[in-house]
Amino acid sequence: MPPRQPSEVPRGKAAVPDVYTAMRASILDGGIAPGTRINIDAVARSLGVSQTPVREVLQRLEGDNLVVYNPGRGYSTTPLLDLPELRSLFEFRLLVEPWAARAAAVDRLANPAAALEKELAGFRGTMKRSKDLRQDLVAHDTRFHDTILAASGNPVVRHAFAQTHCHLHTFRLYPADVDGAITVAEHTAVREAIEACDPERAEAAMTTHIRNSFDRFAQAFEGELAPWRTAARRAGGSSPASPVRRSPGPAGPGLLCARASECLPGRS
Secondary structure, X not given: OOOOOHHHOOOXXXXXXXXXHHHHHHHHOOOOOOOOXXXXXXXXXXXXXXHHHHHHHHHHHHHOOOEEEEXXXXXEEOOOOOHHHHHHHHHHHHHHHHXXXXXXXXXXXXXXXXXXXXXXXXXXHHHHHOOOOHHXXXXXXXXXXXXXXXXXXXXXXXXXXXXXXXXXXXXXXXXXXXXXXXXXXXXXXXXXXXXXXXXXXXXXXXXXXXXXXXXHHHHHHHHHHHHHHHXXXXXXXXXXXXXXXXXXXXXXXXXXXXXXXXXXXXXX
């Protein structure tokens, strides 16, 4: 984490938002590597603040599941998701988000199309101004999907989704869409279906977006995926480029079963 001059960040309570932003960014972009023990004094000196805001921020980051506290050892950054965890997270998203998009695509005041277009327009402007979009893309992705979940009218589902902190953890894995163009195109397709009040189209667009996102982030496991692709081909399975299809798994219907997602052992 690059040091700051003491004058750049307030030393007391007012420093908390700046310290949170700086520390979260360092974790997401790998500046603080997974599994690293956090030296509170060193972080405070690096940012030019006292230890008090750093300790408060670590509690917030623990709530984000970006750090974990171990008695006798203190705080450490959490490990990256592994491939089975990534798949489990995206299977959860496939259960929740296509339904939310379908529920939002209705001809009533709660239709979020206008809010989604405002969010997309803002991010398109950011794309033109910024060279490093990683943090902005995380924020945009989070707001876009939360807007749809909020419009679904089910606070329990929205809260459960928020507790996964999925956007924070997936973006730690791999800069899958460095310029944001792919994400914006897929988000636009979802927004247009919601604006048209076309539930089937909205559900399909969100399903495609979630599946494509999984395949992009799964590139972080390219070496791990290779043996399973070979095994799938030998068993007569689909190739990585074959169309998405549903297939049963030990825990019920498999939701991710094409391209990278077919390469998980025991889940095809």
